[in-house]
Amino acid sequence: MKIISGSSSKTLGKKLAGKLSTSPTPLEIYIFPDGEKRVRIIDKVLDQKCVVLQSCCTPVDQNYMELFFIVDALRRSGAKSITAVIPYLGYQRQDHLFRTGEAVSLEVIIKTLEAMGMDKLICFDLHSIKIPELFHMPIIHLSALSLFAKTIKKNKWNNSQSLLISPDMGGLRRIKLLSQMLNDMFFGAIVKSRNLETGQVTADKIEGLENISLKQIKRAFIVDDMISSGGTIITATKLLRKLGIKEVYVFVTHSVFSKSAPKILQKSAVKKFFVTDTVYCPREKRFPKLQILTVADIIAEEIKK
């Protein structure tokens, strides 16, 4: 089996290859003076099972194009099968028409991925559980929830003084699953709305806490698929603190940090942020309250099946 990692997932690719007792297949990427890329697979891949790893995060367009070129190069070189692992599927948030006149970006991405003729796709914590149904090709939807449950248990936070919170109603299923992994930990979901023109997030109510006495709750875990600007997490944290919850921790799969996010997050009342390496977090975006968990084992297990 050959593991080929694109530019956005080199670190995760090395870890994954290590877990599979191999090393990544070298890839030559030449960038022309005008920014166009030329991709070349150096090893022989004829009749080989190939796994391409490329997170389609910022710079999202470039990462998608590079993935398409790698897949094309593998196909032309006679690869037996191609599995694309896209730990973060860029453009997934625009999965329907929010306002008339918009493009449905996710549909464009799906059509293009399908046209590339890969055999299988592996993704992580997609924005909505409906996304896999929109594909007409095999897709495996993995999750980092088991890593979060493990971390909560390791810290001995798995008790009746803890509460799981989804920062919006869309994440309800995610925290229900996590609650099941943690002996039915209490959970609630914030009723959030976002101004589509300004991006401003508002949240003033939590659903699901009707039968819980908040006096017994010492800590809350906000669980979400991604952090981009940090606005959602900050708004949720403020609401939880207003309700008297002393400690707030955040568990998020994709650290799609916009430029100002790390500063905002470090300054917030959150005690610690746990994210995964589905999106590579460069040194300049890391901050003291941040801890990165790896999804390499989860991908390796799936590939070994």
Ligand code: R5P
């Ligand atoms: C939204 O529905 C997502 O699940 C995230 O909550 C959102 O994308 C986070 O974005 P930001 O950090 O910019 O608030």
